[in-house]
Amino acid sequence: MKGKTITNKDKVAEYFRDFNVSIDEIKLLTDICFQKKDYIQNFPQVFDIQNKEYLFCIKHQNKLASFCSLYPYSFSFNNTRLSAYCIGSVCTHPKMRNLGIAQFALNLAEEKAKENSADFVFLFADNQKLYSYLNYKYAGQMFLAPIGSYHSGKKNLNSLIDTIKNIENKYCISDYSFMYFKNISEINFQEKSSIWRFIVKNAPRSETILSFLEFLSIVKIKNMSVYILCKENKIVSLCFLDKGDDFQNVIHSPYFIKTEFIVILLYNILSTLQNNNLIFFPGSNQNEFKDIFDFLKTPSLSIKSLDEKKFPTNELINLCTKNSLFVSSLQGT
Template sequence: MHNSDVFPEIVREKNISFRELEYLTNICFESNDYLNNFPQVFNQENKENLFLYKINGQAVAFCSIHPIHFQLPNRMLNSYCIGSVCTHPNFRKKGFAKKILMEVEAKAKENLADFLFLFSDYKSLYTNLNYVPAGKTYLAQVNSRISTSIYLNKLRKFKTEYNKALQTIEERKLDFLSINNLVEIDEKKKYNIWQFIVRNAPKSESILSYLEFTDIIKIRKMQLYLLSYDQTICAIAFINKGDDFQNVIHSIYFNNFSYALALLQEVIVKNTEEELIFFPGSHSSEFFSLFDFQSIPSLFLKSLDEKKIATQKLQELCEKNDIFIGSLQGT
């Protein structure tokens, strides 16, 4: 038996102290304020989905699960996103993470979830538990100081398409707004922004509830760029997202591609001193010709009932973007 298969006596802590959890996650992820990166996960209402384990009274290992739902043409898919898998540096290589993931799986089955997924680089911990890679994430440099011929050609094409877009819009009716403290947005505007996201998200994208949205916008360091045309929202995008998404333009939604280009140009101009990364999410195919995208594996997943929906089928849905986790929700 391998060392990683031996499970010492660890006990799940039911009465979680967020101070204790903050201490553990800050050490594991080398952060100063890790919990505030995921306010939709780390809250009192979600405590039953937080798996904190102790040995001799000391917090040593943790992971969370967060419900994510997808509406397919003929059915609803229910899943859990696994996040923040970690073990205290002094207690690694003892099988704690494997034990927690096995208990998380049991909990997800009990709650009748169809599958589990997580965002991660390749790790034998996950593949040994039958998680498989699925889908791709596309990222492109913007405002890059590394000016390759491909980058410059794409930049010229973006400028050309942006100028074409302006010819279809009355510029005097455009109004750009950037918001740094999203928590202070009034309730009516929050609701209008959420409605705009829901109405303009691809049908394949995970379902975003209003309650979840109001939690997510508590994430520190996240900014919102909003474009209105004739006083009506027509495009939005976010930049930065806690510690993980620094200088990343993400979660772009629009009701007309011309407005998307106008908004992107504004974000780029406002951040000329930064080397930005553009993460188009479920809209990647619409921007392929305009940016030099690099692809990385998107996630790892496993079915919890192969007869109900096979892991291979889930992989196919991800490859075709028939299911896609919204970048606001990804933990």
């Protein structure tokens, strides 16, 4: 598929989608654009060359100039299954920007989503000017709580310690065992299955639906750890830890039977970390922790309906604002 002709300072060239781009070419472009080595290793469920029809590679002057991916998500709302696609890893080589190439890639991704009868598309925006031009709208907020011994995390740390003291009056914490797997890709199949079943059973209803096959792909991510709290060999809470772009410890995707159990787990994690600092992403569960932590807020995602008559964008925004639709941090890792 070919794009329009570019005219720029008397230079004329054509850009087109190439279905035969290698993963190594994509890796080179994404590493340059995101300034992060081995960027694609964080998304093993997405960067599968066998799904190349969902990898939109745009060539310009015989070089990979722009790229985006398309990945399916399902939501359950009012007993209705909603189909959506995330347009991810949108990037254009720094020397080939402002030529309309990224827009061409995004349009192709949208058309594929429509072809598959999706209700809407969304992306995690870093170029709001472009996305606004393409009629994407901000939707929802992302909450994070710094917890640690310095700066903004100190207040949250003290609050966590006070909460633990109150929990100790209700629970015998020594009855609970603390488990840690540094690299979850090395966990055996039975343990992975147990973790997935616990996630599915305790996930908020608003979260994206996580299949077991998708979970098996996600756990291939290197350097993503899992922390688990058990009682009598049964999981009562768990969460995941990654190193963020600023090299801070990021705790995300908490799943739990009771709020107290994830608080106990957080306290144990903090006790094991050498630098004693972390950032906690509660996902759609932030209301469970509003009396414990002061959260910082940032825009979550940008969204666009593919059928305004069936499901208007403004209605989607309202659902995201209410956390009635929420992309799991685990799936968005």
